[in-house]
Amino acid sequence: MLEFRNLEVSYGTKKALSITDRIEIKAGEKLGLIGSNGAGKTTLIRAVLKLVPYRGEVRRKIPVEEIAVHMQQNEYSSLVPVKDVMEAILGCHIKEHEVAQELIRFFEFEECLRKRYKALSGGQKQRLTMILVMCQESPLTIFDEVTSGLDFETRTRLMQLLQKWYYKRNTTLLVVSHYYEELESLVDKLLLLEQGQVVDYGTKEELFQKYCGKRALIFERNPLAQQIAQGYKNLKTAEDRIAVRCDEEEEERRLAEALRQANIDYVRTHRDIELMVTNAKANWEGERK
Numbered sequence: 001m002l003e004f005r006n007l008e009v010s011y012g013t014k015k016a017l018s019i020t021d022r023i024e025i026k027a028g029e030k031l032g033l034i035g036s037n038g039a040g041k042t043t044l045i046r047a048v049l050k051l052v053p054y055r056g057e058v059r060r061k062i063p064v065e066e067i068a069v070h071m072q073q074n075e076y077s078s079l080v081p082v083k084d085v086m087e088a089i090l091g092c093h094i095k096e097h098e099v100a101q102e103l104i105r106f107f108e109f110e111e112c113l114r115k116r117y118k119a120l121s122g123g124q125k126q127r128l129t130m131i132l133v134m135c136q137e138s139p140l141t142i143f144d145e146v147t148s149g150l151d152f153e154t155r156t157r158l159m160q161l162l163q164k165w166y167y168k169r170n171t172t173l174l175v176v177s178h179y180y181e182e183l184e185s186l187v188d189k190l191l192l193l194e195q196g197q198v199v200d201y202g203t204k205e206e207l208f209q210k211y212c213g214k215r216a217l218i219f220e221r222n223p224l225a226q227q228i229a230q231g232y233k234n235l236k237t238a239e240d241r242i243a244v245r246c247d248e249e250e251e252e253r254r255l256a257e258a259l260r261q262a263n264i265d266y267v268r269t270h271r272d273i274e275l276m277v278t279n280a281k282a283n284w285e286g287e288r289k
């Protein structure tokens with residue numbers, strides 16, 4: 001569906017993106033784009049959409065005009081009801097558009113149709129844009145920080161809906177998000193960018209195993225926990241926590257038993273994206289020194 005080779009984007013003299021590897025995103029794959037602020041995520045999307053000049057190659061299976069995209073900022077006319085805005089964009093009456101009707105029901109958006117855009121809450125505004133993007137039913141659909149600025153509950157609800165909608169569909173998705181927990185259920189592959197370069201690319205499982213082992217146990221940091229964790233492979237994580245890499249079952253069993261005896265609660269994970277990203281980044285920075 002999408003392929004990048006030797007892709008480079010510069011803004012003036014600043015190189016914002018430089019992807020030297022060949023990256024291929026197959027039809028139906030759901031890809032999460034992860035990276036710190038300024039890592040080049042939006043720039044990559046702009047290159048896919050031909051919104052910035054670039055060097056190298058971007059191969060698209062469908063024409064740019066057919067790609068559906070939800071960018072960070074969207075504004076619509078505040079003067080007319082949302083229903084009219086939608087109909088102007090869709091180019092037909094909502095009742096003639098089956099997918100639009102289904103999406104309006106799916107997102108429980110019926111009540112909002114009579115309101116003006118400026119009277120919608122942040123979450124409702126995002127729903128509107130999502131409905132309009134999803135109505136296109138494009139085989140390649142891009143969401144750039146759909147949930148930024150929304151509270152935790154609204155974010156979680158919107159992402160659950162997205163996941164439910166796309167679960168059985170063969171749509172290729174590109175999803176940019178800073179909220180890792182959102183990506184856990186929605187995407188199968190991850191592209192990690194940092195300072196315009198590729199840190200790694202692969203399935204969530206592959207990348208977790210590569211940087212965090214088969215499983216990891218995570219628990220609160222305190223002096224006793226620190227003592228127990230000594231002698232195990234400690235992973236990089238937030239300062240108030242300890243994360244231990246467990247590649248062998250016996251090793252995990254021993255550690256879990258010691259934690260239980262010390263009355264320390266732990267979480268066992270084989271897919272925590274945040275832990276994986278933290279360790280992938282540390283590894284990448286280490287290699288560059």
Ligand SMILES: Nc1ncnc2c1ncn2[C@@H]1O[C@H](COP(=O)(O)OP(=O)(O)OP(=O)(O)O)[C@@H](O)[C@H]1O
Nearest residue numbers: 011012014016035036037038039040041042043044
């Ligand atoms: N129009 C522009 N002119 C000059 N520099 C730009 C422009 N757009 C982006 N940049 C720079 O390019 C780099 C990559 O920006 P980009 O917006 O792609 O990052 P991002 O990963 O999407 O960040 P964020 O998570 O903050 O949205 C940054 O250093 C940014 O300052």
